[in-house]
Amino acid sequence: MNHILRVDLSRGTMEKTPTDPDLALAGGRSLISALAEAELDPVCHPLGSDNLLILAPGLISGTAAPTSGRLSVGVKSPLTGGIKEANAGGNAAQYLARMGYKAVTVRGLAPEGEGRILVLGRDRSELEPAEGLMGLGNYALAEKLLGRFGPQACIISCGPAGEMGLSGASVAVTDRDGRPTRHAARGGLGAVMGKRGLKAVVLDPAGLKPLSGADPAGLKEALAAYVKKLGGPERHEFMRTWGTAGITAISSARSGLPTKAYSQGSYEEEKLKNIDGDRFKELIEARGGITGHACMNGCAVRCSNVFMGPDGNYLTAGFEYETIALLGANLDLDDLDTIASLDRLCDDIGLDTIEMGGALAVLSETEHFDLGDRRRALELVREIGQGTPLGRIIGQGAATVAKVFGIDRVPAVKGQALPGHNGRALKGLGVTYATSPMGADHTAGFTLATPHSPVGQADHSRQAQINAMINDSLGLCNFADMGSAHGILAQMITALTGTRVRPEDVPAAAWEALKRERRFNRAAGLGRASDRLPGFMKKEPLPPVNTVFDVTDEELDRVFGD
Amino acid sequence: MNHILRVDLSRGTMEKTPTDPDLALAGGRSLISALAEAELDPVCHPLGSDNLLILAPGLISGTAAPTSGRLSVGVKSPLTGGIKEANAGGNAAQYLARMGYKAVTVRGLAPEGEGRILVLGRDRSELEPAEGLMGLGNYALAEKLLGRFGPQACIISCGPAGEMGLSGASVAVTDRDGRPTRHAARGGLGAVMGKRGLKAVVLDPAGLKPLSGADPAGLKEALAAYVKKLGGPERHEFMRTWGTAGITAISSARSGLPTKAYSQGSYEEEKLKNIDGDRFKELIEARGGITGHACMNGCAVRCSNVFMGPDGNYLTAGFEYETIALLGANLDLDDLDTIASLDRLCDDIGLDTIEMGGALAVLSETEHFDLGDRRRALELVREIGQGTPLGRIIGQGAATVAKVFGIDRVPAVKGQALPGHNGRALKGLGVTYATSPMGADHTAGFTLATPHSPVGQADHSRQAQINAMINDSLGLCNFADMGSAHGILAQMITALTGTRVRPEDVPAAAWEALKRERRFNRAAGLGRASDRLPGFMKKEPLPPVNTVFDVTDEELDRVFGD
Numbered sequence A, B: 001m002n003h004i005l006r007v008d009l010s011r012g013t014m015e016k017t018p019t020d021p022d023l024a025l026a027g028g029r030s031l032i033s034a035l036a037e038a039e040l041d042p043v044c045h046p047l048g049s050d051n052l053l054i055l056a057p058g059l060i061s062g063t064a065a066p067t068s069g070r071l072s073v074g075v076k077s078p079l080t081g082g083i084k085e086a087n088a089g090g091n092a093a094q095y096l097a098r099m100g101y102k103a104v105t106v107r108g109l110a111p112e113g114e115g116r117i118l119v120l121g122r123d124r125s126e127l128e129p130a131e132g133l134m135g136l137g138n139y140a141l142a143e144k145l146l147g148r149f150g151p152q153a154c155i156i157s158c159g160p161a162g163e164m165g166l167s168g169a170s171v172a173v174t175d176r177d178g179r180p181t182r183h184a185a186r187g188g189l190g191a192v193m194g195k196r197g198l199k200a201v202v203l204d205p206a207g208l209k210p211l212s213g214a215d216p217a218g219l220k221e222a223l224a225a226y227v228k229k230l231g232g233p234e235r236h237e238f239m240r241t242w243g244t245a246g247i248t249a250i251s252s253a254r255s256g257l258p259t260k261a262y263s264q265g266s267y268e269e270e271k272l273k274n275i276d277g278d279r280f281k282e283l284i285e286a287r288g289g290i291t292g293h294a295c296m297n298g299c300a301v302r303c304s305n306v307f308m309g310p311d312g313n314y315l316t317a318g319f320e321y322e323t324i325a326l327l328g329a330n331l332d333l334d335d336l337d338t339i340a341s342l343d344r345l346c347d348d349i350g351l352d353t354i355e356m357g358g359a360l361a362v363l364s365e366t367e368h369f370d371l372g373d374r375r376r377a378l379e380l381v382r383e384i385g386q387g388t389p390l391g392r393i394i395g396q397g398a399a400t401v402a403k404v405f406g407i408d409r410v411p412a413v414k415g416q417a418l419p420g421h422n423g424r425a426l427k428g429l430g431v432t433y434a435t436s437p438m439g440a441d442h443t444a445g446f447t448l449a450t451p452h453s454p455v456g457q458a459d460h461s462r463q464a465q466i467n468a469m470i471n472d473s474l475g476l477c478n479f480a481d482m483g484s485a486h487g488i489l490a491q492m493i494t495a496l497t498g499t500r501v502r503p504e505d506v507p508a509a510a511w512e513a514l515k516r517e518r519r520f521n522r523a524a525g526l527g528r529a530s531d532r533l534p535g536f537m538k539k540e541p542l543p544p545v546n547t548v549f550d551v552t553d554e555e556l557d558r559v560f561g562d
Helices: A028-039 A092-098 A138-149 A186-194 A216-230 A233-253 A277-286 A321-327 A336-349 A353-363 A374-386 A389-395 A398-404 A427-435 A457-474 A486-497 A505-524 A535-539 A553-558 B028-039 B092-098 B138-149 B186-194 B216-230 B233-253 B277-286 B321-327 B336-349 B353-363 B374-386 B389-395 B398-404 B427-435 B457-474 B486-497 B505-524 B535-539 B553-558
Strands: A003-008 A013-018 A053-057 A071-075 A086-088 A101-107 A116-120 A125-129 A154-157 A171-173 A182-184 A198-203 A290-293 A304-308 A314-317 B003-008 B013-018 B053-057 B071-075 B086-088 B101-107 B116-121 B124-129 B154-157 B171-173 B182-184 B198-203 B290-293 B304-308 B314-317
Touching: A013 A125, A028 A053, A028 A071, A028 A101, A028 A457, A028 A505, A053 A092, A053 A186, A071 A092, A071 A182, A071 A186, A086 A171, A086 A186, A092 A101, A092 A154, A092 A198, A101 A116, A138 A154, A138 A198, A138 A336, A171 A186, A186 A198, A216 A486, A233 A277, A233 A290, A233 A304, A233 A321, A277 A290, A277 A304, A277 A336, A314 A336, A321 A336, A321 A353, A336 A353, A336 A374, A353 A374, A353 A389, A353 A398, A374 A389, A389 A398, A389 B389, A389 B398, A398 B389, A398 B398, A427 A457, A427 A553, A457 A486, A457 A505, A457 A553, A486 A505, B013 B124, B028 B053, B028 B071, B028 B101, B028 B457, B028 B505, B053 B092, B053 B186, B071 B092, B071 B182, B071 B186, B086 B171, B086 B186, B092 B101, B092 B154, B092 B198, B101 B116, B138 B154, B138 B198, B138 B336, B171 B186, B186 B198, B216 B486, B233 B277, B233 B290, B233 B304, B233 B321, B277 B290, B277 B304, B277 B336, B314 B336, B321 B336, B321 B353, B336 B353, B336 B374, B353 B374, B353 B389, B353 B398, B374 B389, B389 B398, B427 B457, B427 B553, B457 B486, B457 B505, B457 B553, B486 B505
Parallel strands: A003 A101, A116 A198, B003 B101, B116 B198
Antiparallel strands: A003 A013, A053 A071, A053 A101, A071 A086, A086 A182, A116 A125, A154 A171, A154 A198, A171 A182, A290 A304, A304 A314, B003 B013, B053 B071, B053 B101, B071 B086, B086 B182, B116 B124, B154 B171, B154 B198, B171 B182, B290 B304, B304 B314
C-alpha cells in the first residue's frame, strides 16, 4: 500500500507512482490535506477541472484490523468552499488498500457529454466510457455494474445529484450486499465526482489479500491488542440491537434532537415513540429486516441494518439516526416509513440526508413546504433528482435555500447544514460545528462533556477533533472508539509501515493535520468569521432547556489559537 | 446638515441626534463605513434585523454645487457579504441634506406581514403603515405616493425584488419626472430595505433651501471655482448628446464590451450598429424622447435620457451603457427596444441591470435560456418579479445562478457580477474589480491607463479607487470628474463645515475610508482569497485581442498592501 494513482480525465491518462516517503504515515483524511497542500490551488473552483477528487483508504485499512475500513473522500468542497473529507463504510477502502493504493486522485474533466468509469483491480486499472450509465440512480447503476463485474466488486459512484453539480451530492459506496447505502455524504463531494464526468469507480477484489505490513509478526501482535481493546459483541450490543436509531430517544431527552426546523431540542412524546429505536427495531423485526448488519467485512460494531417497507420488501439499508433526526423530527415527520423512503431516495439520487433535512427545514419558511407534509417531502426530494429549478435549489443545501428565498435564519456553518445533535444544548458539539475545518459536522469532534455549560468547551472540542482526525486518518469507524488508544495504534502503524511511531506521535500528527486543513481554508477564503455559529443559535433559546449557544468568540478562537 | 436619524422598525422608534464631531468631515460612502465600524457586527446576516440600511447624502450634497447630489446607500451586502455602498442620482440626497440629515439609518424589522414607509420633511418625520403598498412595483408605488405627497416629493423605494430578499435588488430613487429610474443598484441593498419591511422613504422638499454652510461667503467663492472647473455644456457635449450609450461602440472597439456571456470583447459590426450610440440617439429623436436629461436638479452633465417605445409612448429613462452592454451585447440581444423593455422591467421590479445581465449570461449555459432569445429574456425577468423558483435564482444574481446550476465559470468577484468593461482587456479595471471592497464594480475605480498591459496597474487602480471614494463621499457624480480637484474640494469642505481642510487631506481621508472598508470586509470574512478575478479570466483569451488577465496576485495585493 504505497502508491498513488493519479488520473487525469481531460487527458485520459493514469499514472501510478510510489508515495513520497514524507507521506508514509499519512492516510485517509490526513493524506487528503497533505495532497491538497502539495497539489491544489486553494482558490480553484470546486467544480472546475483543477480541483481534485481524492479517494484514500485509512492508513490501517486493508489490514485484518476489524472496523478499520473507512474510505476517505476529498477534497475542495462545493458546499463549504474549503477543504473537505467525508468518509464511508463498505469494503472500498479495504480493497483499494489491498491493491496497494494509498490514494487515487482524479483531476480534469471527461470530454463534454461523455462520462467515464474507472476500473481497478489487483492487476488492472482502466478508464472506460460510461456508456449507458450517465444519469442513472445509484441503485440501478450498482446493479448494472455488479452484473458486469461480479457481486464481489465494490462500486464507488455518484448519482444524478452529483452529475448536476449539487452541493448536497454524496459519493456512494456499495455495502456488502451490493447496495449503494454507504455514503461519503457531506460537503458535496459527489458533485466534484459527477461534474467531471466520473460516474463510478469499480473495485474488483479478485486475488486481494489483507496487508501483512513491514513487520508481519509485529502487526499480528498489535492486532491482538487492537481486537482486545475493540471488544466483542457484548461491548457493541446497543449498536447491534438498535443501530444508531437507538440514539433518537436519548437525544430528545437531552434536548439534542433537531425538531421542527431546529426550533426545539426534544420531540413530543407521542410523536417521538413513532420514530424511536424501539419502534425502529419493532418494524425491522416484524418485517424480516436485519439489525446488527455489518457495513464492511469483519466489522465488530455492526450498527447497520436492512429496513423493509410495509410490504415486506427491501426499502433501504444503513438507515441512521442522523437521517431520522434531520428528515424526521426536524421536518415533523413522525413516520419511519416516510423517513425510510426519503433515505432510499437520497441514497439513489446521491444526496446527503443531513443536508437535505436542513434544506427542507429552511424551505418550510416558504410556501413550498409545510412541516409535517409527508407527501410533499417525498415529492420535493424526487424533484431534486429531476433537476427542476426548485429541486436544484434544495439539492444545493440549506444555505442555498436560505439564500434563494431571502431567509436570514441559516442553520449552517461554513455553508454546511447543522447535523442531528443540537449545539445550543450540547455546547461542546456547538464548538466543533463552529471551528472544525469541515463546517458543521458531528463526526469531526463529538463531545458530550458538561453539555449545557459553556465552560471548558474549547478544550473538549479540541480533544474530540484530534480523536476524530486520528479515526479519519487511520480508517477507523468512530464507533470503534479506538481514537484514544494511542499505544495500540502506534504499535500497529509501526509494524505496518516499518517506521517507528511513538504513542504521542499519533495525536501530534493529527493536530498537524488539523492545522494543515485550517491553512487550506484560510487560503481558500475561510477565515475567522467562518468559525461562528449562525446568529439564531445565540439568540433563540432552545426549548425545552431554553439555552442559547453562549460560548464566547474568544473561547471559539482558542480551539486552534491560529 | 449635522444630524443622524436612527430609525428602529422593530420598536417603531426614531431618534434624531447631532452627528459625532469625529464624523463631521465624513459623508456618503465614507460616512457609511464609519457608521458600520461603530454600530454594526460585521458577521451579522445582511437580511437580519441587526444589519443597517443607511441612506447618506454626500458631504457637499445639498449645497448649490451642480452634479453633487448623489445619494449613498449601504451597508452590509447580501450579495457580497461585505460592506457595500451604491449610489444614485435624483434629488434625494439634496433633499435629505437640506433637511439637516447627514444620514438616516434603519435597523430592526417591521412587524411580520406589515410594511412601513418613512416620511421626512423639513419639520416632519413619520413612520407610517405601508397599507396597500407592499408588493407594488416601483412605478405604481411612485405614482401612488407622489399622488399623495405631491409631484415635487422624491421617493426612495424597493420593488418586489427587495421584498423577496433578492441579492440583485436595487434601491430606486425617483428622477425629476417622478419616475423610479435612478437606482442604487449594486449589491442587493434593495433586499436590505425590503426584507425589513421598509417599502419607501418619502422626501417632501417643501421649505427646503440650499445649504449655505458655516462660511457662506467662502462657500460661494469655492462654488465659483467648482463651477468653472466643472465646465459648461460644451465640456459635456458627448454625454448630453448620446448619454453613456455613446460608449458602446468605443467599448467594443477596445475589446471592453462584454459580449455573448463574456466570451468576446467586441460585438459583430452589423449587430453593434443596432445598439450603439447613434442608433440610440436616432430612436430617441425619431420617437420624441429626450437626450441631455438631468437626473437631479442643476446637473451640468445631463447624461440621462427618456426613451420612448415604438408606439411613441414612454418606455424607460436613465437607459445606460451598462444596461446595453450587460442585457444587450452580453446576451446577444441586438435590439434596443428589447433592452429598453428589460431596463423598464428591472427598474419596476427593483433590480440591478448589471447583475441581471450577468445572471442571464450564466443561465445561458443551461436549458433555461439561449443567448439571443429576446422573448425568453423578457419572460425570465418577469418571472423574477413573480418570485418563481427560477425567477428567484436569477434575481439572486450571477453567482447564485452558477451555484444552483453547478457552473464553474462564475463572472463575479466577491459574488458581484462583472460590469460592462472587460477586465481581461482593460486590466486596470480588472485590478479594481478584484481588489475593490465593493466587489466587481467599474464605478469603484475606473482607469483606462495602458489598458492591455499588466504593468503598473496596481498604482493606476489605487489612484482611481481613491478618486472614486472622494466622489462617492462628497456626493459627486463620477462624470463631473472633480475627484482630483483636491484644492477646490478642500476649499468647499472648509467653507461648508467650518473645519479647515487642506487639499492633501481630501485623498488622505479617502484612503482611510478605503482601509476602513477593507477592515470591515476582513472581519466579515472576505479575506485575500476574495481579491481575485474568476479563473476563466486568467485562462480564456478574450477575442479579438486574445488577452487574458495576467496581473499577478502579488500586484493585486500591492493595491492595499494589507
